[in-house]
Amino acid sequence: MPSEAQALARLDLDRFMPYRLSVLSNRVSGAIARHYSERFGLSIPEWRVMAVLGDTPGLSARDVAIRTAMDKVQVSRAVASLMRARRVARAEDAKDGRITRLSLTRQGTAIYHEIVPLALHLEDLLLSALGADERRTFDRLMDKLARQARLLMPPA
Amino acid sequence: MPSEAQALARLDLDRFMPYRLSVLSNRVSGAIARHYSERFGLSIPEWRVMAVLGDTPGLSARDVAIRTAMDKVQVSRAVASLMRARRVARAEDAKDGRITRLSLTRQGTAIYHEIVPLALHLEDLLLSALGADERRTFDRLMDKLARQARLLMPPA
DNA sequence: CCCAAATAGTTTCATATGAAACTATTTGCC
DNA sequence: GGCAAATAGTTTCATATGAAACTATTTGGG
Numbered sequence: 001m002p003s004e005a006q007a008l009a010r011l012d013l014d015r016f017m018p019y020r021l022s023v024l025s026n027r028v029s030g031a032i033a034r035h036y037s038e039r040f041g042l043s044i045p046e047w048r049v050m051a052v053l054g055d056t057p058g059l060s061a062r063d064v065a066i067r068t069a070m071d072k073v074q075v076s077r078a079v080a081s082l083m084r085a086r087r088v089a090r091a092e093d094a095k096d097g098r099i100t101r102l103s104l105t106r107q108g109t110a111i112y113h114e115i116v117p118l119a120l121h122l123e124d125l126l127l128s129a130l131g132a133d134e135r136r137t138f139d140r141l142m143d144k145l146a147r148q149a150r151l152l153m154p155p156a
Numbered sequence: 157m158p159s160e161a162q163a164l165a166r167l168d169l170d171r172f173m174p175y176r177l178s179v180l181s182n183r184v185s186g187a188i189a190r191h192y193s194e195r196f197g198l199s200i201p202e203w204r205v206m207a208v209l210g211d212t213p214g215l216s217a218r219d220v221a222i223r224t225a226m227d228k229v230q231v232s233r234a235v236a237s238l239m240r241a242r243r244v245a246r247a248e249d250a251k252d253g254r255i256t257r258l259s260l261t262r263q264g265t266a267i268y269h270e271i272v273p274l275a276l277h278l279e280d281l282l283l284s285a286l287g288a289d290e291r292r293t294f295d296r297l298m299d300k301l302a303r304q305a306r307l308l309m310p311p312a
Numbered sequence: 313c314c315c316a317a318a319t320a321g322t323t324t325c326a327t328a329t330g331a332a333a334c335t336a337t338t339t340g341c342c
Numbered sequence: 343g344g345c346a347a348a349t350a351g352t353t354t355c356a357t358a359t360g361a362a363a364c365t366a367t368t369t370g371g372g
Contacts, residue, residue, distance in 0.1 A: 008269050008272075009269065009272040009273045009276060010210070010211060010272065011207055011210065011211060011272045011275060011276070012211065013207055013208060013211065013223065013224070016275070016279060017184075017279050017282065017283065017295075017298070018181070018184045018185055018188060018275070018278070018279055018282075020298055020302060021177065021180060021181040021184060021185075021298075022181045022185055023225050023302065024177060024181075024298065024301055024302050024305055025174070025177040025178045025180075025181040025182075026181075026225070027305040027306070027309045028173075028174045028177060028305055028309060029174055029177075029178055030309070031305075031308075031309035032174060043358090051167055051169055052169060054166070054167065055166060055167060055168065055169065060320075060321095061320070061321065062319085062320060062321080067169065068169075069179050069182070071360075071361095072320080072321065072322090073321090073322080073323095073359080073360065073361085074359080074360085075321090076320095076321060076322060076323090077322090077358090077359090079321095080322085096319095096320085096367080096368070097320095097366075097367050097368075098319065098320040098321070098366070098367045098368065099319095099320065099321090099367095100320085100321080113164050113165065116164075116165040116166065116167045117165045119167060119172070119174070120165060120167070122174070122309075123172060123173050123174055125304075125308055126173065126174075126301060126304055126305060126308070126309075127173065127301075128304070129300045129301055129303065129304035130297060130300060130301070134297055134300075137293060137297065138294075138297045138301075139173075141286060141290055141293065141294045141297075142173070142176055142177075142180065144285045144286060144290075145180060145282060145283075145285055145286070145294075146176060146179065146180050147285065148281075148282055148284070148285035149180055149183040149184055149187075149282060150183070152187075152281055152282070153183045153184060153186070153187035153278075153282075199328090201328095216350075216351095217350070217351065218349085218350065218351085227330075227331095228350080228351065228352090229329080229330065229331085229351090229352085229353095230329080230330085231351090232350095232351060232352060232353090233328090233329090233352090235351095236352085252337080252338070252349095252350085253336075253337050253338075253350095254336070254337045254338065254349065254350040254351070255337095255349095255350065255351090256350085256351080
């Protein structure tokens with residue numbers, strides 16, 4: 001005879017994908033952060049700002065916020081401390097007085113070019129657990145999941 | 157004629173796997189957190205503690221810390237506030253006076269059984285971007301990456 | 313052209329967090 | 343058996359963080 005009681009749902013954390021993503025992400029970001037924080041005293045938000053400015057100089061703070069998925073307060077604070085350390089410089093926008101254009105200083109650029117290979121190396125270390133085919137597959141599946149999350153799980 | 161200058165490494169954030177993992181993980185965890193925080197006033201660390209206790213009652217705080225990848229301070233604080241809210245109870249260990257055995261109260265269990273289906277539903281919503289084969293593949297690749305990260309990128 | 317609403321960015325304040333110091337108990341070795 | 347080292351958990355303190363209020367500038371409709 002079939003049981004009448006509906007089995008109560010349980011959660012096996014080790015198989016729960018949001019949890020696995022979080023643990024993996026924290027480990028990897030933490031490993032990278034350990035390097036640049038020890039070597040240059042950079043916080044995670046600071047490095048994120050430097051990363052986008054190294055790739056695309058002249059962005060406004062708002063642009064940086066969008067590209068890094070940070071909020072504008074975090075960006076404002078990271079920029080303030082990066083300017084104090086003379087790693088980022090600010091210029092007024094010709095047309096819009098509310099905006100400032102941000103870029104790495106010479107010193108900031110030097111740091112950027114020292115961190116990037118390290119970051120790429122650690123990424124490669126992680127991905128070396130996968131074969132070439134598997135890497136391409138993982139890349140594709142991550143894109144699908146990111147699109148789905150963007151669609152269904154808006155921030156804030 | 158071949159260029160002599162070695163191109164300086166650049167970082168394309170949109171293709172950088174640690175960054176993509178972080179954005180995806182934050183979006184998904186944030187979406188789940190929004191629900192249980194609005195509905196029950198639970199913080200992320202609090203929910204994590206409840207999640208492992210719901211699955212395995214009788215763990216010590218240290219066990220909880222290991223299983224959730226949280227540190228012992230976070231666990232201590234989450235447990236303290238969960239006990240205030242009568243969602244978690246504590247019992248002395250028969251053999252070791254330093255240890256306390258944690259479990260969900262009846263009230264905590266009720267909340268657990270309400271959140272779990274929601275969490276599983278959101279996981280499913282995310283994974284519905286993938287076909288059945290793709291899901292299995294993603295699962296396997298995540299396991300490989302997690303193992304690699306555990307090996308090469310120890311916490312702290 | 314003027315003023316209300318929108319936008320960029322900063323500051324303030326209350327809370328969250330992490331590292332280090334601390335208490336209590338147990339373990340292990342002489 | 344007794345004491346130094348290890349372990350479980352809490353508290354303290356200094357810093358990080360986020361939400362909301364604030365300033366300055368620009369935009370757009372009447």
